Amino acid sequence: MAKKTIANVDVKGKTVLVRVDFNVPLDEAGNITDDRRIRMALPTIKSVLERGGKLILMSHLGRPKDAPDAKYTLKPAAVRLGELLDGVNVIFATDTVGADAQAKVAALKDGEVLVLENLRFQPGEKKGDAEFAAKLASFADVYVNDAFGTCHRTDASMVAVPNAMVGKPRVCGFLVEKEIRYLTDAISAPQRPFVAILGGAKVSDKIMVIKNLLGICDKVLIGGAMAYTFSLAQGGKVGKSLVEVDKVDLAKELMVEGGDKLVLPVDVNCGDDFSSDCNKQVVAAGNIPDGYEGLDIGPETAKKYAEILKTAKTVVWNGPMGVSEMPPFDFGTKTVAQAIADCGAISIIGGGDSAAAIQKLGFADKVSHVSTGGGASLEMLEGKKFAAVELLDEA
16 A cells, blocks of 8 residues: 655645644634644655745644634644744635635745645535635645545545646655554554454444454454443443443354454443542443443453553554543553553554543653544554545555
8 A cells, every 4th residue: 555755756846735634622712732733744844845845734623614713713723833843934824725825825935834724614625526626736736645634534635636636746745654554554464463452432433443353463352331332242231331232233243253352351440420539349341230330441351451462563552441531440541551552562553532541641652653543543444445545646
């Protein structure tokens, strides 16, 4: 699946259109509370600037209703980028393909950056509209996809724009190249033992991931609320735990299919309320009393999973083991994170809650790769192909 990257393109004197993921969290006052996504785009941005190109950056932010909404303006992201690129002229267009954007594209000089207003202010973005895409495509000589978090989508900026630029270079940015390398290459030819850890609330969210990984992993460890659906499938008691009753038959099928590969919790830390100061009990899996709900894997399970991870050579982790934001029910997630950090394996952390946990615990520099895309990384783990990636130039 190797694709050409921006490093393979001579950008001197060229206008480079980059789909970035500047979908950053903002507080009520419109201040950025976490600029990690902007920082992740810097290697691609700097590569173009240092080699004499000029940049147009496009992104979505939030979920505006196909029309301008001051709450979702990309201006704070443009300002923050200017601070990070000290000395570089970062310009902001107040529209996406309108008069202001067109004028600023025409005036853009080598070594400058133009950030377009939120793509989702335009109805054509979500619809994959060809006319909207053609206007964006006309701005540039080179297309770069560096927005892994939206690679599983078919929005105009992801698919219709590069389709409108056939004959011009259409390549990956360094962030997308890294995601592809880890999430496809490491999985297609893993060093063994290959262990996957899957948590989170619902089996239904991860059915295809579990099925795909059972075919290629040596062990698949299950945690989070999805474990209680498996307990129910085994005839266990789950109290008032979060379960998917309609997925019990599927859980039974997965247990038969997985055999010894599928490893389920042996004990559960449960509480009589969803709070840190509730009454707590550690019980054997499938023995949660009435009035209690499972909120974390138990200490024996955490110990067992840590032991399995000690010998792993490739690890994929997606989804917390329990209520990771609420002590003491963060113990299982912490233990798994520590074991991954310590094992020295090629370790790939899926986006979302797992990525947040790794960051919060200070282990981000002790794992091989923390994915920037929750939904995209899950779909890649399912083995899905993305139109937004497939159409890029082959290496």
